[in-house]
Amino acid sequence: MKRTLPLFLAFFFGIIGIIVQMVPALKGLMDTMLDWMAIIAAFALAVGISSLTRHHMTKIRRKHKDIFFSYVTFIAMFFMTIIGLVGYFRPEGALQGLFENMYNYVRVPLDASMFALLAFYITSAAYRAFRARTWLATVLLLAGVIVMIGRVAFGPFIIFNDITAWIMKVPTTAAMRAVNVGIGLGIVATSIKIVLGIERSYLGGGE
Amino acid sequence: MKKITLILVLTLLSVPLLAAQETDNETPFYACDVSLYDTPNDDGISVELEFMPANSAEEVPQYAIDLYIDGTFSNTIMVKNAGALFLHTVPVEKKGSIVRAEIFAYDTQGQRQGPIVVKEATSSAQWYFSDRVGAFIWSMAFIGLIMVLIRKAKRGQEIFIRRIAGLEAIDDAVGRATEMGRPVYYIPGTSIIDDIATLASLNILRPVAQQVATYETPFSVPIKDPVVLTVAQDVVKEAYMAAGRADLHDDGIVYLASVGQFDYAAAVNGAMVREKPATVFLLGMFWAESLMLAETANTVGAIQIAGTDSTSQLPFFIAACDYTLIGEELYAASAYLSREPLLLGTLKAQDMIKGAVIVALIISIIGMLFGSDLLMKIFLQ
Amino acid sequence: MLIWYTIAVLLSLAIFSFLWKDNPLYKFAEHLFVGTMVGYQVVVVFSQIIMRKIVDPISVALDNRQILTLISLVIATLIGLLFLARFSRKVEWVSRYPISITVGFWSGYAIVASFKTNILTQIRGTVVDDLGQPLLNGHLIGDFFKNPSLKTLDLATAGPLLVFGVIVVLVYFFFSVKHDHPMVKFANKPALFYLMIGFGASFGYTFMGRISLFIGRMNFIFNEWWPLLKQTIGG
Numbered sequence: 078m079k080r081t082l083p084l085f086l087a088f089f090f091g092i093i094g095i096i097v098q099m100v101p102a103l104k105g106l107m108d109t110m111l112d113w114m115a116i117i118a119a120f121a122l123a124v125g126i127s128s129l130t131r132h133h134m135t136k137i138r139r140k141h142k143d144i145f146f147s148y149v150t151f152i153a154m155f156f157m158t159i160i161g162l163v164g165y166f167r168p169e170g171a172l173q174g175l176f177e178n179m180y181n182y183v184r185v186p187l188d189a190s191m192f193a194l195l196a197f198y199i200t201s202a203a204y205r206a207f208r209a210r211t212w213l214a215t216v217l218l219l220a221g222v223i224v225m226i227g228r229v230a231f232g233p234f235i236i237f238n239d240i241t242a243w244i245m246k247v248p249t250t251a252a253m254r255a256v257n258v259g260i261g262l263g264i265v266a267t268s269i270k271i272v273l274g275i276e277r278s279y280l281g282g283g284e
Numbered sequence: 285m286k287k288i289t290l291i292l293v294l295t296l297l298s299v300p301l302l303a304a305q306e307t308d309n310e311t312p313f314y315a316c317d318v319s320l321y322d323t324p325n326d327d328g329i330s331v332e333l334e335f336m337p338a339n340s341a342e343e344v345p346q347y348a349i350d351l352y353i354d355g356t357f358s359n360t361i362m363v364k365n366a367g368a369l370f371l372h373t374v375p376v377e378k379k380g381s382i383v384r385a386e387i388f389a390y391d392t393q394g395q396r397q398g399p400i401v402v403k404e405a406t407s408s409a410q411w412y413f414s415d416r417v418g419a420f421i422w423s424m425a426f427i428g429l430i431m432v433l434i435r436k437a438k439r440g441q442e443i444f445i446r447r448i449a450g451l452e453a454i455d456d457a458v459g460r461a462t463e464m465g466r467p468v469y470y471i472p473g474t475s476i477i478d479d480i481a482t483l484a485s486l487n488i489l490r491p492v493a494q495q496v497a498t499y500e501t502p503f504s505v506p507i508k509d510p511v512v513l514t515v516a517q518d519v520v521k522e523a524y525m526a527a528g529r530a531d532l533h534d535d536g537i538v539y540l541a542s543v544g545q546f547d548y549a550a551a552v553n554g555a556m557v558r559e560k561p562a563t564v565f566l567l568g569m570f571w572a573e574s575l576m577l578a579e580t581a582n583t584v585g586a587i588q589i590a591g592t593d594s595t596s597q598l599p600f601f602i603a604a605c606d607y608t609l610i611g612e613e614l615y616a617a618s619a620y621l622s623r624e625p626l627l628l629g630t631l632k633a634q635d636m637i638k639g640a641v642i643v644a645l646i647i648s649i650i651g652m653l654f655g656s657d658l659l660m661k662i663f664l665q
Numbered sequence: 666m667l668i669w670y671t672i673a674v675l676l677s678l679a680i681f682s683f684l685w686k687d688n689p690l691y692k693f694a695e696h697l698f699v700g701t702m703v704g705y706q707v708v709v710v711f712s713q714i715i716m717r718k719i720v721d722p723i724s725v726a727l728d729n730r731q732i733l734t735l736i737s738l739v740i741a742t743l744i745g746l747l748f749l750a751r752f753s754r755k756v757e758w759v760s761r762y763p764i765s766i767t768v769g770f771w772s773g774y775a776i777v778a779s780f781k782t783n784i785l786t787q788i789r790g791t792v793v794d795d796l797g798q799p800l801l802n803g804h805l806i807g808d809f810f811k812n813p814s815l816k817t818l819d820l821a822t823a824g825p826l827l828v829f830g831v832i833v834v835l836v837y838f839f840f841s842v843k844h845d846h847p848m849v850k851f852a853n854k855p856a857l858f859y860l861m862i863g864f865g866a867s868f869g870y871t872f873m874g875r876i877s878l879f880i881g882r883m884n885f886i887f888n889e890w891w892p893l894l895k896q897t898i899g900g
Contacts, residue, residue: 079758079761083761083762083764086766087765088769090765090773092773094769094772094775095774097774098416098776099412099413099416101326101412101413102328102410102411103327104329105327110770112741113737113741113744113770114478114771115718116744116745117763119710119718120747120748120763121510121513121745121748121763122710123749124510124751124760125509125540125543128517129540131539132536143692149700150700151700152700153696153699154699154700154701154703156704157703157705162708162711164708178669180705181669183673185673187547187550187676187677187694188545190677191546191576192546192572193878193882194681194684195572197684197879198575198576199868202575202578202600203868203872205604216858216861216865217861217862217868218865220862220869221866221872224865228869245866246823247827247830248826248866249863251826251834251859252834252859253863253867255830255833255834255835255838256598256610256612257595257611257783257787258788259610259638259838260612260615260783261783261787264481264593264615264775264783265423265426265775265780266426266430266631266633266634267483267484267487267772268480268772268773270630271483271768271772272769272772272773275434276487276618278490278519279518279765280764281521281523281761416777419777419784419785420777420780422780422785423776423780426780443841444841445840446840446841477767477768477771480772480775483772514764515764517751543702543703543706544705546698547699547702550695551698553695554692554695558687596867596871599864599865599868599871603864610860612838613838631840631841632840632841638839639839642832642836645831645832646832648788649799649800649801652792652793652801653799653801660789664785664788665785
């Protein structure tokens with residue numbers, strides 16, 4: 078029950094997964110299965126929230142110096158949940174407006190700012206790559222610099238534009254294509270191993 | 285002589301045709317090309333309609349298509365004559381439905397003329413995706429090969445696997461954290477469980493966790509997706525038990541850091557600068573957050589062992605991390621680390637299928653050099 | 666409105682302050698971010714899954730007496746509920762059932778689809794281009810010798826170089842072939858060359874896009890919030 082049934086379930090639903098990919102006539106089954114997966118996954122959120130709560134409760138219990146911030150997380154979480162749920166049942170109410178404002182002026186700018194930090198991270202990564210002295214790193218860097226210039230080139234530098242187009246069209250496409258084929262083989266092999274029960278680490282592994 | 289007779293016959297025949305054309309010029313001739321056919325690769329609940337006007341927009345500004353399903357009128361679709369192909373999928377309730385399309389033309393006065401064309405089609409369900417047969421056959425061959433090689437591996441046949449630097453480094457990286465008394469972080473990507481890369485990463489988590497437990501190193505596994513969380517919790521717990529260090533296991537090792545892309549990155553970055561891990565594993569599927577995590581790990585002086593199957597993020601890992609598993613190496617890692625004959629057998633099978641794919645590529649190219657796409661159609665459909 | 670805009674600007678600055686060092690402002694923004702997103706996720710799961718995929722369809726199925734649909738929905742919900750077994754040490758292992766069902770299904774689902782899109786489509790694209798023209802095309806090579814120029818050289822060599830690159834990189838990643846195998850030895854250097862050009866180019870290609878993200882954020886602060894602030898205070 079503890080080990081064999083999960084392996085059997087993985088096999089059984091794995092076969093269903095293969096079948097719905099192959100048989101158009103079973104589209105109804107496929108839609109049902111996709112709904113099932115969404116429904117099943119939804120309940121895991123309860124486990125997730127309990128884990129997050131536990132993580133912050135431990136900090137609070139241990140009187141960690143950042144205790145205040147754990148409270149911030151809790152308050153924000155409850156606040157957002159409550160105004161969201163009330164807003165769901167009363168779409169015209171004030172709380173729904175507040176929920177939308179929280180989304181637009183808290184979540185969106187935080188998201189956008191984190192994303193914008195990439196400008197700095199990518200620069201520092203490029204800088205470090207600059208210092209590497211192997212021939213491979215040099216090739217990487219050279220291609221990177223040419224393409225960077227190529228994307229904004231004008232006037233006498235327009236030649237970089239053509240070189241960039243060539244680099245993207247020939248060597249980059251070739252490399253990415255082969256890498257993708259390898260990934261495809263990896264995905265298929267891993268999936269087969271799981272369906273056949275050869276790979277069972279996801280169940281905690283062991284026998 | 286024969287030729288003259290032929291010409292005469294043709295000329296005679298063309299007289300009535302010419303006459304017919306003249307009469308056509310008097311009354312407008314409405315025309316269109318319509319095909320109505322069962323939707324391929326579906327479960328029989330639609331048919332496809334392709335409609336191409338043959339009159340100019342001046343002659344017929346608009347067409348109407350009356351649709352009947354099993355003899356009952358369903359609806360009318362008005363089509364403006366733009367001289368372009370009009371495509372429409374007609375949904376039906378059940379397979380085996382007979383769909384009839386009657387096309388009417390509207391003349392310049394707005395009068396409805398026709399039906400100028402009537403077409404019928406029956407909806408039916410298909411039992412296989414015609415465009416996936418090739419992939420299916422290849423996959424089945426793959427499964428068969430895996431089974432054969434597993435049997436060989438079980439009999440104790442040695443399978444050689446080349447060295448993968450990123451995986452060789454795991455031992456030292458965990459050892460380094462132990463010596464420095466700083467934690468090891470393991471980030472199994474930021475995708476959900478239906479991404480096979482996530483599963484591949486969870487398969488690597490097992491041996492890493494076991495080693496961390498053996499060395500008694502502090503361990504932290506921040507997670508983004510709740511389902512992945514449940515799996516990772518099991519994996520780490522069992523790994524600690526297998527290492528005989530269940531006493532060191534704590535439910536707080538694997539935790540949900542957040543649920544979105546950048547909030548997760550913000551939380552993990554914050555945790556990293558505060559706890560200063562000595563080793564950070566970034567294995568799985570990543571998006572733009574890959575570089576944030578890798579760079580932050582670098583600023584706190586951690587060794588980063590990264591790996592992803594996202595071709596758009598690989599360049600960042602290669603530039604920013606100490607070791608990077610490229611694409612398929614991520615998937616091979618679990619076999620490599622466990623050295624389990626069964627898993628090594630599948631790795632060998634994977635190589636053989638790859639060899640076959642390369643051969644298929646080469647012979648398809650040769651076929652094309654001789655102007656034939658037959659081989660390509662057979663092997664790469 | 667100004668209040669919300671100001672909150673947005675302050676939070677943006679708090680996030681940027683992380684570049685200087687970890688500080689209370691960043692910690693606040695980070696923890697607020699996590700709390701908000703988790704709360705938001707609860708609302709999304711409630712409205713999109715619990716209501717839309719469970720409660721509403723069940724009531725429709727009850728009204729229309731669709732017994733099969735009802736049974737299917739109830740079973741899925743029960744399987745999902747098994748996750749909650751984690752809260753008890755004794756029956757914790759029951760939560761493996763939903764895990765193995767999900768993992769098994771997605772694995773099976775990926776097999777044929779990945780073989781098609783990741784492998785066959787890519788390989789096919791290495792035999793013929795989007796227009797169905799072969800990549801190894803003798804005519805194009807002939808054209809180059811008839812009329813040698815950079816353009817005809819590119820046309821003649823692009824296809825062969827692409828095919829060569831794909832094959833050497835594929836060979837480079839073989840796992841079970843020894844390093845001194847002549848095929849692998851031959852492919853090694855050119856494969857690394859292709860890979861590094863490819864990764865470098867992708868890096869460079871994204872670089873400019875990332876820089877513009879930061880410019881976009883600054884634009885929000887200086888061109889949207891600042892004028893609004895001036896207007897409100899001034900007017």
